[in-house]
Amino acid sequence: MNERPPGAPPTAFVRRVAQLCACSYADAEQAIADGGVRIGGAVVTDPAREVGDARIEIAPAARPDALEPVTVLLHKPAGFIPAKVRALFAPESRSSMDASGLDLQPRHYRDVTIALPLEDAASGLLVFTQDARVKRHLADDALEQEFVVEIEGAHTAYVPGQIQRAPPFLGKARAPFKVSWQSETRLRFAIKEPQPGELQHLCLHASLRTVGLRRLRIGRIALAKLPVGEWRALADGEKF
Helix, strand or coil: CCCCCCCCCCCHHHHHHHHHHCCCHHHHHHHHHCCCEEECCEECCCCCCCCCCCCEEECHHHCCCCCCCCEEEEEECCCCCHHHHHHHCCHHHECCCCCCCCCCCHHHHCCCEEECCCCCCCEEEEEEECCHHHHHHHHHCCCEEEEEEEEECCCCCCHHHHHHCCCCECCECCCCCEEEEEECCEEEEEEECCCCCHHHHHHHHCCCEEEEEEEEEECCEECCCCCCCCEEECCCCCCC
16 A cells, blocks of 8 residues: 555545545545455555546445444463464454354454453453444453463362452452362362452462463353464354
């Protein structure tokens, strides 16, 4: 894409696309760059193209108001910092398990927010969304989250009770939560609004060291068998 220098006026091509789409010049430039605009039946991606009085056709999906915002579920690998996680939301990382049927367009891969982020060392279910309703729901409604914590230390029947009696983390009261043994080296937590470091704090109160942390579920949406490093779109009817 030949970007317009800062402060430079939009080209005649961009102005015409913006008028046809009833959108901003920036959105018009992006629609052109995404290959959604044709002149004489041919796709034109250069916003500086001379168009004269030529007929301009705009693909329905290229119009800024044409696409529903998307929400996707990604299986975050352990140790990935936010920039590396963000790079995984790309067409080549879409899972073959994605049965949503959604036809994602280039604009679906931009302007997404990571809702309920995970610690860098953690793995598991992560949510990318463009939908303001989903953002508010996940931020404000304190949904239960399920984690599996890999630990080192003594496996005893007393551990869940010790964890339940742990003092507040950073002085913040917590809602009631559930903890149980999943195996000799794994604890399962069902907890609302865990803070970064809080699960490690709870385990440490029972003299356990955390060596791995994976989120399996947010509300009613589970990670299931989604492969590590891949993503799928949230389908119609799926609700957190």
